[in-house]
Amino acid sequence: MAKRRSGAWLDRQFTRLAVLPTTVTMLCVFGLPLLFSAYLSFQGWSAAQGLFAGKFVGLDNFDDLLHDPDFIGSLGITFLYTAVTVTAELAIGLGIALLLNIDLPAIAVFRTCLVIPMMITPVVASACWKLLLDPGHGVINYWIGEHIVWLGRTDTALAAVAVVAVWQNAPYVSVLLLAGLRSLPHEPVEAARIDGASVWQMFWHITLPLLRPYLMVALLLRTIFEFRAFDNIYVMTGGGPANATMTLSMFTYLASFVRFDMSLGAAASWSMLAMSMLLCGFFIVTIRRRDTSA
Numbered sequence: 001m002a003k004r005r006s007g008a009w010l011d012r013q014f015t016r017l018a019v020l021p022t023t024v025t026m027l028c029v030f031g032l033p034l035l036f037s038a039y040l041s042f043q044g045w046s047a048a049q050g051l052f053a054g055k056f057v058g059l060d061n062f063d064d065l066l067h068d069p070d071f072i073g074s075l076g077i078t079f080l081y082t083a084v085t086v087t088a089e090l091a092i093g094l095g096i097a098l099l100l101n102i103d104l105p106a107i108a109v110f111r112t113c114l115v116i117p118m119m120i121t122p123v124v125a126s127a128c129w130k131l132l133l134d135p136g137h138g139v140i141n142y143w144i145g146e147h148i149v150w151l152g153r154t155d156t157a158l159a160a161v162a163v164v165a166v167w168q169n170a171p172y173v174s175v176l177l178l179a180g181l182r183s184l185p186h187e188p189v190e191a192a193r194i195d196g197a198s199v200w201q202m203f204w205h206i207t208l209p210l211l212r213p214y215l216m217v218a219l220l221l222r223t224i225f226e227f228r229a230f231d232n233i234y235v236m237t238g239g240g241p242a243n244a245t246m247t248l249s250m251f252t253y254l255a256s257f258v259r260f261d262m263s264l265g266a267a268a269s270w271s272m273l274a275m276s277m278l279l280c281g282f283f284i285v286t287i288r289r290r291d292t293s294a
Contacts (some may be wrong), residue, residue: 040266041268047260054263060223061267073243081162082226083249088166089222090215093173098203101181104170111178118171126235129164133236154244157237161245164232169225173218179206180214213287220283227276248272 041061047056065071074158100111117125132138133150141147150160184207192202230249233239239250246254255267 016057037266037269040263041270043263045263047262057263061263062271064210064264065267065271068264070243070246071248071251074246074248076228077158077243077245078247081158081229081245083164084164085169085229086219086222088162089170089173089226090218090260092166092170092214093218094177096170096174097177097181100178114171114174116171117168118175120168122168122231123235125168126164126232129160129167129232130236133160151237152241154242157241157244161233161236164236165226165229168232173222176218177211177214180211184210206267215285216283220280220287223279223283224276227279228272248275 020062040054040059042056043054044057044060070199096114098108100114118237120128132140134143135147135149138150140150148156152154188206188210189202192206197205206219228249230253233245233247234253239246239254248268249272252265252268255261255268275290
């Protein structure tokens with residue numbers, strides 16, 4: 001009995017020792033920069049000063065953000081961009097998932113092709129789309145027969161960037177929802193078909209409610225990722241023209257590494273983190289409430 005207890009204790013200690021290097025590495029890679037950015041957000045620090053030579057300014061950096069028109073504008077653009085892209089990704093992803101859920105010959109080929117956009121590196125995909133949208137040599141203008149500077153106009157730049165995001169990320173939603181559709185029970189649908197329910201009635205009253213947990217997960221994940229979108233915007237527009245695509249991530253990058261106002265950038269990044277956590281908390285509470293009521 002004592003040997004078994006000692007063996008179990010050794011097993012637990014071995015598990016802790018096995019994960020210790022990974023834990024220490026993660027703390028150093030992510031934890032220390034996170035703590036330092038939190039320190040900078042309360043400091044009046046510039047790149048010309050020593051690492052810890054900044055002056056404590058309290059909440060002045062956050063107050064500067066609230067009075068910065070670029071930051072206020074980036075808030076509206078970020079929420080608009082997130083709402084539009086997530087809604088489009090969910091709608092298109094659900095439609096594609098429903099189509100690929102039909103058992104047809106060679107349907108596996110189409111399911112495989114679905115993942116191609118999401119397998120491309122976002123920077124590479126954005127660079128390719130930037131070439132396609134080029135006003136002088138792009139294929140898009142050639143097809144429509146007009147000369148439109150898609151990424152150079154304030155009324156089209158954000159829409160063009162959003163289209164690229166939807167093109168690349170809607171397949172992720174489709175794969176997630178397709179997995180949910182393939183796992184749903186067939187009995188409720190068969191019973192409704194026997195009762196004479198139409199295709200729309202079966203979808204609205206049976207398939208969609210059963211698919212709701214998968215939709216909520218897709219909504220949560222895509223909202224988090226689109227809220228902090230950076231890659232495609234950085235490559236395609238850099239936040240322009242005239243700040244038309246200046247999201248919170250772009251504002252934080254420009255404040256930190258272009259204007260070299262590290263303290264303001266740290267405050268902006270922590271503000272974005274707080275808003276992301278609030279969004280996550282809202283979705284998690286909503287999901288739990290639905291699960292409890294169900």
